[in-house]
Amino acid sequence: MDQTKEHSERWESLRQLLRIEWANEATSVGAIIGCSGGADSVALVRLLVDRYRTQYAPDLDSMPPLRIAHFNHRLRGEQSDADEQFVRELATDLDVPVEVGRAHNDAAEDAEARLRQDRRDFFLATAAKSGCRYVALAHTLDDQSETVLHHLLRGTGPLGLKGMSSSRPLGDDFVIRRPLLRARRAELRDALREIGQPWREDPSNEQTRYTRNWIRHDALPLLRSRFPKTDHALVRAAENQTQLDGLIGRLARQWIDSFVVIDDVNDHTDRYNRTAFQTIRFSRPSMTSSESAMSPWKEWPHSRELATEIPLITAACQILFAELNWPRRDMNRHHWTRLAMLIAEQPADVTGASNAAGRVGDEQAISRGHWPGRIEGFQSARVVTLSRERKTEFDA
Numbered sequence: 219m220d221q222t223k224e225h226s227e228r229w230e231s232l233r234q235l236l237r238i239e240w241a242n243e244a245t246s247v248g249a250i251i252g253c254s255g256g257a258d259s260v261a262l263v264r265l266l267v268d269r270y271r272t273q274y275a276p277d278l279d280s281m282p283p284l285r286i287a288h289f290n291h292r293l294r295g296e297q298s299d300a301d302e303q304f305v306r307e308l309a310t311d312l313d314v315p316v317e318v319g320r321a322h323n324d325a326a327e328d329a330e331a332r333l334r335q336d337r338r339d340f341f342l343a344t345a346a347k348s349g350c351r352y353v354a355l356a357h358t359l360d361d362q363s364e365t366v367l368h369h370l371l372r373g374t375g376p377l378g379l380k381g382m383s384s385s386r387p388l389g390d391d392f393v394i395r396r397p398l399l400r401a402r403r404a405e406l407r408d409a410l411r412e413i414g415q416p417w418r419e420d421p422s423n424e425q426t427r428y429t430r431n432w433i434r435h436d437a438l439p440l441l442r443s444r445f446p447k448t449d450h451a452l453v454r455a456a457e458n459q460t461q462l463d464g465l466i467g468r469l470a471r472q473w474i475d476s477f478v479v480i481d482d483v484n485d486h487t488d489r490y491n492r493t494a495f496q497t498i499r500f501s502r503p504s505m506t507s508s509e510s511a512m513s514p515w516k517e518w519p520h521s522r523e524l525a526t527e528i529p530l531i532t533a534a535c536q537i538l539f540a541e542l543n544w545p546r547r548d549m550n551r552h553h554w555t556r557l558a559m560l561i562a563e564q565p566a567d568v569t570g571a572s573n574a575a576g577r578v579g580d581e582q583a584i585s586r587g588h589w590p591g592r593i594e595g596f597q598s599a600r601v602v603t604l605s606r607e608r609k610t611e612f613d614a
């Protein structure tokens with residue numbers, strides 16, 4: 219490969235982008251670089267290796283670890299093995315250690331979710347083993363606009379419209395980073411050609427029977443023919459949504475601090491079995507006097523109106539469910555709204571409502587409702603309690 223050509227204009231502007239997206243502080247910890255062998259991730263490998271080496275030269279011994287990580291999905295027989303071989307050779311050329319993971323079986327296409335999970339586990343294990351904090355992925359601006367459009371067309375909620383973030387936690391100890399989210403796919407390919415760096419093409423990316431590829435090859439080009447800035451418009455919509463979501467998230471956190479108590483209730487049913495419940499108690503914002511409500515709600519002139527807003531309560535419930543590991547998959551928009559309306563004390567349709575259904579704190583419950591995942595709700599005048607059974611063995 220011709221090193222002298224590295225100083226091409228296109229390549230230089232990508233190096234410049236990396237200096238911004240992978241700031242000096244980021245180079246103080248190690249990274250694994252997910253590389254499929256495709257153009258985007260080959261470009262990322264070259265750019266990140268260059269970024270760290272430029273930062274640490276000439277004292278390369280003090281450089282944090284870098285690893286190339288390739289996961290062989292084994293979906294395309296010899297082609298998959300050739301991809302693996304290509305990535306191994308790239309690693310050798312660049313003198314960077316490579317870790318290779320392999321899918322256990324020759325998986326079918328419908329096992330795609332399983333493969334993604336295996337790849338994620340492989341990244342986690344590789345990061346842990348090599349002492350790297352970051353997992354770098356090569357998603358581009360084009361991937362982002364495809365993702366946003368796909369989610370939009372599938373009818374996703376506001377969270378899906380955020381698209382992929384440039385940085386997000388992976389488990390407790392690691393962070394996924396996407397430094398190429400502002401780069402165009404074509405730009406990366408042009409730059410790779412200029413420096414004489416080859417990559418592998420995956421022919422399955424051309425098959426438009428997959429929705430994702432249809433969006434890439436048919437839908438987006440058509441949209442661009444009328445709206446040349448389609449991709450930037452989609453990405454901007456996602457960025458705006460991210461900002462709004464951050465705002466709602468912060469408000470929802472304050473709302474939780476003001477109105478929510480989480481309890482573990484252990485209900486001993488007999489000598490050998492114990493039924494454990496985890497409960498979330500919501501004080502009804504509409505009933506909470508402004509003196510007893512905590513900051514910031516008591517200070518805001520319209521706090522009561524704001525505190526009973528359905529989107530805010532929905533966001534608070536979603537945060538709580540996520541933190542407590544309560545099942546969210548089967549909760550649809552209607553379930554969330556019904557729950558939020560119950561808490562806000564707006565006219566609610568509590569399915570299966572019955573009178574005197576149980577006790578809520580010190581008050582008699584006046585009705586109850588059910589949500590997916592064995593979650594029951596009880597409401598009284600001042601409190602709404604959600605309760606979820608957790609089976610545990612009696613450990614006597």
Ligand SMILES: Nc1ncnc2c1ncn2[C@@H]1O[C@H](COP(=O)(O)OP(=O)(O)OP(=O)(O)O)[C@@H](O)[C@H]1O
Pocket residue numbers: 251252253254255256257258259260287288289290291354355356357361
């Ligand atoms: N088999 C793999 N092994 C390691 N990392 C991978 C693999 N496949 C994808 N990745 C990483 O995950 C990112 C996103 O994956 P995705 O499936 O969207 O990309 P891709 O279109 O297969 O590949 P590329 O970005 O390499 O052209 C890639 O940019 C790459 O960093």
